[in-house]
Amino acid sequence: MTHVLKIENLHVSVEDKPILRGVNLTMRHGETHALMGPNGSGKSTLGLVIAGHPGYEVTQGSITLDDADLLEMEADGRARAGIFMAFQRPITIPGVKMADFLRHAATNVRRPDRKEGEELIPMREFRKELKDKMEQLRMDPEFARRYVNDGFSGGEMKRAEILQLAMLQPKFAILDETDSGLDADAVRLASASIAEIGREKMGLLIITHHDKLLEHNPPQYTHVMLGGRIVETGGVELAHELYSQGYERIRAAYPEAERANQEMLNEELADASLASE
Amino acid sequence: MTPSELQSQPQNFDNQGFSAFRDQLREPEWLRVARADAWQTFLSLDWPSRKSEEWMRSDLRAFKLDQFHMPRPTAVVDHEHGAGIPHWLDEGVELAGGIATVDGVCVASRLSDRWSQRGVLLGDLSEMASDAEAIVRKYLFGIVRPEQDRFSALHAATFSGGHFVYVPRGVCLDQPIHLSVGMTDGGTDTGHTLIVIESGAEATVLHESNSCSASAKGLHLGAVEIVVKPGGHLRYVNLQDWGRSVWHFAHQRATVDRDASLQWTIAALGSRFAQVSQKVSLVGPGADCQVNGVLFTQDQQQLTYNTLQHHEAPSCRSDFLYKAALQDKSRTVWRGMIEVDPLAQRTDGYQRNDNLLLSEHARSDSIPGLEIQADDVRCTHGSTSGKIDEELIFYAQSRGFTRKEAARMIVTGFFQQIFDRITIDSVRDALGQAIARQVREYQ
Structure with a gap:
């Protein structure tokens, strides 16, 4: 069976202010989708809502993974169902070693029925797997012993997110600006890493401003978001167009969405806490 | 009788x-x-x-x-x-x-x-x-x-x-x-x-x-x-x-x-109530004292620690680190003092108190203090108090941790800095388990 992630007519608000205004998106396992759009268009919000961030209120619409209603689940349920999000700004967890964090996470995700307190993946087995994956991603083994994202450089954080992606092997992964803050070499490495860990084994939603990350991971579909809606969908050529020519054409073609986008930008300035873009 | x-x-x-x-x-x-x-x-x-x-x-x-x-x-x-x-x-x-x-x-x-x-x-x-x-x-x-x-x-x-x-x-x-x-x-x-x-x-x-x-x-x-x-x-x-x-x-x-x-x-x-007065005196040159304090409170407990690191001799080092995690309506009070006598040149004194508030109703008071009478010393102190960060919980949940597992991991991580300093396995294990047993589900 091919897994399907389906978003229908999704409306989302924060404190009664609409951010997403009817998003429709269907992804199949093995497909790569690029999600592009100017600042404030709602790209990161969409990612966070799929992942189950409790700060957003879904006022209308649905998100389903195969037959499962994701909106009924908390974030951990969605992770166990096969959703992964690589964060634009990964969170530091002081005092928790990367290896311990990932061992627990991998156990829960691979054994969705695991109850709290039940055994984790055997240490030896897990260490070997982690070591192999880190070698594959050309990461220093020391990484596993460091605290989660604590004192990591921007590039290290993003690579740590890719390592998590590799270890958790989700059905669908959202990569939120995994290329931002990286230099050209680092983007190439990240991009190659994603390809290497097997994008064909998952569905990828790549949120990006640039097209570099798409080089090794050419999207079958490119979606353009503006004012909380997907206003246009095309192939890989759309991604290249937006990258080289910007959003002027889009802004002009969808004046209503553009107005909403400007409003949201202003709102986000007032409330920086949830400004994820 | x-x-x-x-x-x-x-x-x-x-x-x-x-x-x-x-x-x-x-x-x-x-x-x-x-x-x-x-x-x-x-x-x-x-x-x-x-x-x-x-x-x-x-x-x-x-x-x-x-x-x-x-x-x-x-x-x-x-x-x-x-x-x-x-x-x-x-x-x-x-x-x-x-x-x-x-x-x-x-x-x-x-x-x-x-x-x-x-x-x-x-x-x-x-x-x-x-x-x-x-x-x-x-x-x-x-x-x-x-x-x-x-x-x-x-x-x-x-x-x-x-x-x-x-x-x-x-x-x-x-x-x-x-x-x-x-x-x-x-x-x-x-x-x-x-x-x-x-x-x-x-x-x-x-x-x-x-x-x-x-x-x-x-x-x-x-x-x-x-x-x-x-x-x-x-x-x-x-x-x-x-x-x-x-x-x-x-x-x-x-x-x-x-x-x-x-x-x-x-x-x-x-x-339910603890009042502890702790004092360490460094009385000979080159003396060294490290204090690692772990406080984990719940219900209506109130724990008060008054600590004093007294440098009486030169070239001594003292390093006091107290970390408290509080749930329910519990309360901790930490009042620390570094006292440096006129003789105690080249003192290296450090004190720190970090508090993690796991409930709206918990309260921590942190009162660091210095009294220095020598001029060639290095003394630093600091304290922090903060709530458990919801973004941390979400991040862990997005990796498959339940809310309770996430909270437990965050609390354990909060104390890790101290556990890293404890070199005795049985002590680390006993403390880790005692804390894990008591962590509640935070909402």
Whole structure:
């Protein structure tokens, strides 16, 4: 069976202010989708809502993974169902070693029925797997012993997110600006890493401003978001167009969405806490 | 009443009770006199008032001494009584020896021949006051002052079931000593711990206090005196996990001499109310003291720590790190002070207190302080208080952790900085497990 992630007519608000205004998106396992759009268009919000961030209120619409209603689940349920999000700004967890964090996470995700307190993946087995994956991603083994994202450089954080992606092997992964803050070499490495860990084994939603990350991971579909809606969908050529020519054409073609986008930008300035873009 | 009947009667904290208590002890005259003096001091003092800085945030109104009774030093303690009292720190550890007490009565004492042959002394303090009279007399109440307040006076008059640990010159104990202090429901413990590490000697002492049940009532009036002589090294771990209705009053003092070191780990999880006064004096050049404090509180617990790191000699280092995680309506108060005498040049002093508030209703007060009279010193202090970050919880949940697993991991991580400093596996494990057991689901 091919897994399907389906978003229908999704409306989302924060404190009664609409951010997403009817998003429709269907992804199949093995497909790569690029999600592009100017600042404030709602790209990161969409990612966070799929992942189950409790700060957003879904006022209308649905998100389903195969037959499962994701909106009924908390974030951990969605992770166990096969959703992964690589964060634009990964969170530091002081005092928790990367290896311990990932061992627990991998156990829960691979054994969705695991109850709290039940055994984790055997240490030896897990260490070997982690070591192999880190070698594959050309990461220093020391990484596993460091605290989660604590004192990591921007590039290290993003690579740590890719390592998590590799270890958790989700059905669908959202990569939120995994290329931002990286230099050209680092983007190439990240991009190659994603390809290497097997994008064909998952569905990828790549949120990006640039097209570099798409080089090794050419999207079958490119979606353009503006004012909380997907206003246009095309192939890989759309991604290249937006990258080289910007959003002027889009802004002009969808004046209503553009107005909403400007409003949201202003709102986000007032409330920086949830400004994820 | 016959004497044996008298012994089995619980005695109140009054003149008659004190006389009966003292008469049961077969102690040397100097100690009988010292107890009588301390009792007079107790009678002459008032309970500490909230006007004093150390007690400013402490509410003693619910404390009633007449709800408790004197320890019964020679009463035959039912060993079954002690059997149900847990202990954690000796798990999987090869020990040099140990002492176990219940309600201030020694129920077991053991020191392996290997160490007794080398002059190590370990035993019930009251007995050792006769058996090793000269040396006990030299140190007992040398640094804890009975007249400091009404609690220290009452302790000095009525201490019972304490510990004496003496490691002679140059002897390096490579196995820990375990002190297990137990209390029954409604019991009283007035244990006094006296540890003397002679020049060039080394030891590890694991000291823990547990009640027979998590909800147990009780009273602890305690004191710790630690003397580390030049070049001596002591690792001392003190785990307080009394029942949640125990009143805990403790005076803890240490002196660390030239080129000696003390690593002191404190974990406070239990009691309803704890008032601890901790002071370390660095009295010889090159002395080093590291204090690691872990406080984890819940329900309506209130734990107060007044700490003082006193630099009396030059070129000493002190490093106090207290971390508290608070849930429910619990409260912690930490008041730290670094005092540097005019002589104590090249002092390196550090103090820090971090608090993690796990509930809206928890409260932590953190009052760091410095009093520096030397000019060539480096002293730093700091404190932080913060709530558990919802974004951290979400991040962990997005990786498959349940909310509770995420909270537990975050709390454990919060304490990791201290665990990294604890080099004894059994202590790390015991603390980690105790904390994990108590973490609630946060909403």
